Amino acid sequence: MRVAIMQPYFFPYIGYFSLLQAADMFVILDTVQFQRKSWMKRNKIITFKGGSTYIELPVKKAPLDTLINQIVINNEIDWKTTLFSQLLVYKKAPFYNETINTVNSVLNEDTNKLVDINKNILLEISNYLRLDCEIVVFSEMKIKVEDVNSADEWALNISKALNATEYINPPGGVSFFNKQKYKDSNIELKFIKNKLRQYKQFHFNFIPGLSMIDVMMFNSKEEIRTMLTDYDEI
Template sequence: MQPYFFPYLGYYSLIKNTDRFILFDDVQFIRHGWIERNRILKPGEGWQYIAAPLEKVTLGTKINQVKIKSTEDWRDKLLRQLEHYRKRSPFYSQTLEVVKESIALDTDSIVELNKNILIKTCEYIEIPLTIDVFSSMQLEIEPATHAGEWALNITKALDGSEYINPTGGVDIFKKEQFDTAGISIKFMGNNLTPYSQRRGVFESGLSIIDVMMFNAPEQIRTLIDDTYLL
């Protein structure tokens, strides 16, 4: 998976169901995706973005070359955006500490920041995480002829027997290639079962921050396990 910023529950479902999780950072960065931002509740109704500001990059810049803008005090801004949770969220204090630990890493790399976010949040939720960054692995893999072949070639290079992908990526893969290589491929989604956000309308698919605000770690693990396969 590409390295996401405080991702949603489905991302953690993939983590929990894999023996090895690889941050794929050696492809083109697309601005305004999930790499530098995600969504939380906003006061009143609806949702708002939280984000790490990035330096401007040219078209074709790889994810591992993208830098966080050091001139902006984005950490304090993010923490201020969470303050409205204090009155309604039973796990506000615990979640705030996890967020602070997650963003405290002294780095200008969005990849390293997001890796640390995953490490700290998985520690809190108590799910196992074995994580690597693709560009640092020095793997010798076969060239990919189409987008779905990256995963196949990486899995082959690691002597893996099964690859799991989110359900949204079904169309880019050629199952027969995996069958020929003796590798099983599965597509996993999360049902995003509603939990109490202590307001009228449930906002689905928000950042793990929102999930942690309203659920104890054991409840979060139950939500993470609420998956389906295609």
């Protein structure tokens, strides 16, 4: 079984979804410390003048050591109206209606938890793209995991508990993970780097690595599914 494990991101970029496309099970790791300036609560889209800007999920203030699964969305702020207003930049994009319907389905969930809405993003977009990957939240799994002695052992010990044969991760972890630990546990460690294939973003210069929303606005489901497999295995 191929397993991918990531923290929950807000409308993440296509490389994140390449992991879902490649994995049999995707584990949302929500029992580690929340990072306020991270992709967990924001991402980027294009602007009317070209360039990019943030779309953001406002969260309530919490101590620095607060775990991800304890982070609460600040629904006292009308952030959904702001988000849909920002997405009007895509009004003339070829797949605007389909994409907006998917975003609507995500935001219709009545929740005040960051983990819940970010999980729903993965579920809705995976359903839209017909990705066959089981998506689970770590804190809800009720599995026994060995004690973690270093940061790179979270993924290792969860993979062992799930009897995974392969663990896949974005390329940013190449220098972070101890490959020998995985080898000793009979787990193949692989890193996949999406090539971020260029596509037309109106008349603007192409900006790679924006939110998956941007990819969906300009590309058909079939095109996106091809893009998801356009990566190098390291």
